[in-house]
Amino acid sequence: MILDLIPEAARAAGLSALMKGAGKVTRYIPIPQPTLLVGPGASARLGEVVAGFGHARLLIVTDAIIARLGLLRGLCDALTQGGAQYVVWGEVTPDAPIPLIERGIAFYRDNDCDAIIAVGGGSAMDSAKAIAIAIANPKPLRSLAGYLKGLHTPVPVYAVPTTAGTGSEVTVAAVIADPERQDKVVIVDPRLVPRMAALDAELMTGLPPHITAATGIDALTHAVEAFVGNWTTPASDGMALAAVGLIFANLRTCYRDGGNLAAREKMALASTYAGLAFTRANVGYVHAIAHQFGGRYHTPHGLANAIMLPHVLEYSSPAITGRLARLALRAGVGTDDESEDDLADKFLDAVRALNRDLGIPTHLDALREADIPALAEAACHEAHTGYPVPRYMTQEVCEGLIRKVLAPAAAPGKAAARKGPATKPRARKAPARKAAPARKAAARKSGS
Ligand SMILES: NC(=O)c1ccc[n+]([C@@H]2O[C@H](COP(=O)([O-])OP(=O)(O)OC[C@H]3O[C@@H](n4cnc5c(N)ncnc54)[C@H](O)[C@@H]3O)[C@@H](O)[C@H]2O)c1
């Protein structure tokens, strides 16, 4: 590969310049925002409003669990009362694969639908978005991967999230799985943002604790990666900080006491704010690696993020000390008379403690040593071609980070591997080779 011929330092500098340039462009791309209906009963209110829009027939895209739990009732009753025609397609599975989406496209066509309401977690919302863009642009789904690959505007999508995690109800992205290539396909188009979304915490009170935990940390990862990356804007910063505050204040409560409607609503808002932050400022290596775990091992997306988040933050910390310090203050784990270094350390500790309290494992059982080089290569490719990462990572470093989450039993070569590229935990105090310029950038970002 040509990239291999370019020295690493030049690659890092080039990537940083390229991504900063891209950031200047993305800052001005208009991104629509959905009308948000918030509060208990919001899904029924969305049904009432959408019924008035005069669609010929709506497709409700959901999964079997959502339907079985009766979470469609309020919405469907309101649609019926408003005289709207609808059909339900309830086949979505977590990380919906391309062949399944193709069945959804056929169902939409067979039923002469003209708009979609997604009810569910990210998997249902992203299936709906993928169907919407594929209906308008009939070509293989894989060819819609990337930025703005569909010429025609997707059919309208309305969203009712039932997890507080992905923020897909406000984002430009649809993430689906390609089982053939064992990876995830990310379709990005501002026209994929739903027209209207209902944040109805009543639909979330039955979310089991482990899904509450994983999806909540997905939202945290969106906020954190958006806040520490190179494409931040004042608006994305505001959203990211608000999300981080709400998550640290409410996620543990939702995990322990799922029926707490007030905490659930705060998490629903946090997820949406984090979605608004990252749909503008993008994500980073945590997501790049998590997508590989999801594609190869079907690891739930939030869980994959949660396992990798502390390690990627630790590696990135020399470049983002000031930003991590601000996150610590917003998370309520430090005070502004403390040094940035101390606050940054406190934020990393707080993330680890949150993971621990939520029962997030420190290792990924499915991970195999033999897969690590390919996983790291794909993650670096995804990050370096799409994400404004604050501290460049070589493939070797990425492999080292992934190796840290290898379950002890699956790591016969782990001791040897540890001798490989170091991701020095205390690098902030003894900066690694590329840390010096990165620290300057961090200082500028933190305003310090
Ligand atoms: N489009 C985006 O911007 C974006 C962002 C992040 C993640 N994603 C994608 O979203 C997907 C993950 O979505 P997710 O984390 O929301 O999980 P999910 O949609 O896969 O749902 C996980 C499980 O929770 C169940 N569930 C959902 N809501 C429930 C409720 N209220 N009560 C009981 N059970 C419920 C579902 O039936 C499913 O079994 C991944 O494919 C990920 O890549 C997309």
Ligand SMILES: [Fe+2]
């Ligand atoms: Fe995510």
